[in-house]
Amino acid sequence: MNEKLNEWVRNGWLIEHKTSRQEISELLAVADRDIKDASIEDLSLDAQFSIAYSAIVQCSKVVLAVSGYRVTRESAHYRSIQALAIILDISSDTIKKLNEFRKKRNIVEYDRIGSTTKKEVVEILTLAKEIKEQTKEWIRKKSPELLKHQNYRNHKR
Numbered sequence: 001m002n003e004k005l006n007e008w009v010r011n012g013w014l015i016e017h018k019t020s021r022q023e024i025s026e027l028l029a030v031a032d033r034d035i036k037d038a039s040i041e042d043l044s045l046d047a048q049f050s051i052a053y054s055a056i057v058q059c060s061k062v063v064l065a066v067s068g069y070r071v072t073r074e075s076a077h078y079r080s081i082q083a084l085a086i087i088l089d090i091s092s093d094t095i096k097k098l099n100e101f102r103k104k105r106n107i108v109e110y111d112r113i114g115s116t117t118k119k120e121v122v123e124i125l126t127l128a129k130e131i132k133e134q135t136k137e138w139i140r141k142k143s144p145e146l147l148k149h150q151n152y153r154n155h156k157r
Contacts, residue, residue: 004086019065024146031058031132045116046108053105055128059135063087
């Protein structure tokens, strides 16, 4: 077990969690759906941005679940993004960018409309796709049995 994640458990930021093939399948299906929906150009840039961000959060839930954890409510999105850095070994530059996107998403969701640029949407959607692929590859190496239940793509609607 990772010492940093153990520390988070002691701090009450994570709790131990036993996952299942079905849970992983469903979380990956949500990430797929979010990536697909974030690509819909008829949506506002703010909506596309928020949906792509959601796909990244779903991937963080997946890697945490496979690792035997889930985040508590306190700073859940922040911890989720930090978990990607720890578990998937994502670069500090990418994590910095994800934290900027996390803050931006909060502004877009709760404070102000129309502040998202097309460039930001392209950037976050690209990151969402990359992180989803990294997540799947990591599962294949760490716990491939969690991908065998059913092809999570069957959940697409």
